[in-house]
Amino acid sequence: MKRRVARLLEHGIAPASILPVTFTRVAAEDLHRELVSMDVAGADGLTGVTLHSLAMRMLMRNHVLGATGRVPRPLNDFELEPLICDLMGAHGGKKAVKKFKQAYEAAWARLQHEHPGYVLDPADATFQHDLLNWLRFHRAMLIGEVIPQLYQYLRNNPAAQERAEFQHILVDEYQDLNRAEQSVIALLSDHAQVCIVGDDDQSIYSFKHAHPDGIRQWLVANAGADDLGLDDCRRCPTRVVQMANSLIDHNQIRPVPRALVPLPTNGPGDVRIVQYPSLTNEVNGVANIIAGMVANGTPPGDILVLAQRGVIGTPIYEALVARQIPVRSYYAEAELDALEARRAFAKLKLLIDRDDRVALRWLVGIDGNNWHAAGYRRVRDHCEASGLTPWQVLEQIAAGNLSLPHTGGIVVAFNDLVAELDALEALPDLASIVDELFPAGQIATRDIRQLSLDILAEMDMEEGIDGEDINSEFLSRLQEAINQPDIPSEIQDVRIMSLHKSKGLSAPVTIIAGCIQGLLPKQPDNTLPAAQQALEMEEQRRLFYVGITRVKAAPNAGKPGTLILTYSQTMPLASALGAGIAPAQMQYGLASLHASQFIAELGPAAPQPIAG
DNA sequence: GGGAGAGACGTTTTT
DNA sequence: CGTCTCTCCC
Structure with missing residues (x-):
């Protein structure tokens, strides 16, 4: 390209x-x-x-806004909660709403409407009607709607x-x-x-x-x-190419079976498969291997650690931090995990755009069970009948000029919010607003604070951003940085991430931890038909294939290309259940684990597993 | 309508 | 293990 x-x-x-x-x-x-x-x-x-x-x-x-009649203001994941609660009453509970929403987005992703003979189920149709009304009223869009x-x-x-x-x-x-x-x-x-x-x-x-x-x-x-x-594999060592070919050959449903051709000048590389007695041993073993490599001169940025769950990746991250090795973890949009971070971020959105109805809906609902859905329903009905905005209606109730049942909790939250927004508005500049919303030293907002400071610094360097644009430009950059975190390919740190995120990256040293049956491959969903389960299994195999082919050989630079696959015999049962890992057996709070079937499928080119 | 408590249920991966 | 749902009660 x-x-x-x-x-x-x-x-x-x-x-x-x-x-x-x-x-x-x-x-x-x-x-x-x-x-x-x-x-x-x-x-x-x-x-x-x-x-x-x-x-x-x-x-x-x-001209596009006019034609579609929809506002491209995507909803953050956390902002879906009040939407779900607002729709759950009429559509059979939260789980049902999530399913309906999933089906709506899936239909669009697959363009099912264009299939001849496609008929929309009546329950889906009423749901979509209500969903679209909610989104139009709140001037927002689901992320899954952007492309459609x-x-x-x-x-x-x-x-x-x-x-x-x-x-x-x-x-x-x-x-x-x-x-x-x-x-x-x-x-x-x-x-x-x-x-x-x-x-x-x-x-x-x-x-x-x-x-x-x-x-x-x-x-x-x-x-x-x-x-x-x-078909030539220029990246990987020859032994890894042979293993990858053997692995992927187990997939039966390949439209065009094909084998990668190894490049002999890449050399065989260095491949190890290691089994540990427990997850703790595995975590420490991986951390020690990395520490040894770094001590021998391997740049930390050359090392990529892949683990399909945070329960495996995060302890490795912490073990490396403890060994003072520069490391970064790329699990999920962690900046908005904490409630305090969400609250501050929603306030920032509302401060910059008082007409942000989604942020307002979220902030007035946050204190209530089910997001004060019952009271908010009345506020919205009144808006739709009177043509007023939610902000205006809440102002009227707060001033005592209007009375709606079950809105007490909402109005308390609204009054607090107005006071806080006024205080923020009185601050001299964006930097002090950031400082107030994401204070130094507060753990919950540490990451989003850092991100904000980086963006402010970056905007200071640029010219031509001035006046009213500063705030909205800042917000859109922050939003983008949260939605699509940077994973630079040239970096000083050891990188730890899921196999999906590793796509498109390569590294001289690649370590895949947690190669256990029940996680990689994951336990098949046995409510699905057998044919469907077979497809899932093949996708899991492709995922492992993507993982092992991240290794890059550069023998002339003294980097043969190192691939290390690790797994353990046991882990705490609670961690296994919490992360959706299906154990082979469970006893006394301990899950027994087996090696991934994919290890054997790597074929004769793979080395014998060793005990770590 | 909404809070408390008991029991059932799903858990991840990304734009 | 955390979240959702259901029931009972005010």
Whole structure:
């Protein structure tokens, strides 16, 4: 992709008419950095984007806003709670609402509406009606709606300028896109030449409704396209390539069975498989291995630790911190885990935009059981009848000019909120607001404070951001940093993350911890039909395949490429149950564990496991 | 309507 | 283990 973009730029194609789409922001930044480093004229004007950020940008345009009638204000995960409570009364409880919502997003991701004979179940239809009313009233959008909204806009407006904006579109990781995403690409490419890159054997996003068949269908729909196979594995040591080939060969349902071709000059690499008596031993063993490597001169940034659950990754992180090895953990959007962080973040949103109805809904509900759903229902009904905003209605109740039953708790919260917002408004600048909302030394807001300070510093360096824009620019950058955390590929720290997050990265030393049956592969969902379970198992195998092929051999630089797979015989039963790990046996608070079946499937090229 | 307490149930991965 | 649901009671 990088070379193709470089060639287009050299031929004088305008950077703005080239769209390189990548799956994650990491990959987008990687591409951008590499193009700049290649010193191609025009590379500066080129922005690699994720499909998601492109969609947000297009939906924000005035003429698009008018056409869709929807506000692209995505809901954070934590902001879904009051939505769920507001809908649970009419739709059979929280679990039912979550299921309905999941089905709604899945239908859009798969574009089920376009399938001939598709009929919407009446219960789903009423739910969708109520959901959309909630979202319209609160001027917001589900994250899962962002791409479908753009899809609808593009499909219904064949003359839209957006459909002819690009001359060249390049898409990475095509197998990880769902139908809606693939269709958006197709609609954007009316006047463009398209190049897609993907690998069936790395499709690991079925829970996001990825549509890997799209690659083969694309070749049929675009007859005459060049189809180039890339079978040489330039990254991995030869022994790892043999193991990966043996592993993936166990997948029966492969449309195009194919083997990676090892590059002999990469050398065999260094592969170890280690079993420990307990999770504690495994954690310490991994930490000691890393400490030994760092002491012998391996840069910490060369080491990548993959673990599919926080209960395994986090203790390794802490063990490394204790050994004073620079390390970063990339589990979930941790900045907003703590209630105090959510509260402060919601206040910031409301401070910057008093019309942010979602933030207001959240803040007035937070103290109540079920988010004061009953009282809020009355506030909203009154808004809809009178045409007033929620803020105005709450002001009237607070002033005693209006009385609605069951709104006592809401009004108490509203009065507190008004006082706090007034106090924040009186502060001289953003830096003091950040200081007040995320105070120094408060554990719950430590991460979001750091993120905010970094963004403030970054904005100070730039010119041309002034006046009223500062606040909203700050908020949108903070929001983006929380939603899509940076995972830089060049870094000074040991990186610890899930296997999904490791996609697109590579490292001279890769360690996969917790290779146990019941976690990797996870326990199949036995309520599903057998065929479905088989598909799940194959995806788990692809996940492990992605993991082991992160190892990078650079024998000339003294880095042979090291892969270490570890697992343990036992772990505390509570940790296992809490993390959804199905133990082989359980007794006296201890879960007995077995080695992942994938270890044996690595075949004869894999070394014998050793005891650690 | 909403609080307290008992029992059932699901647990992850990402934009 | 934490969250959700159900029941009982005010």
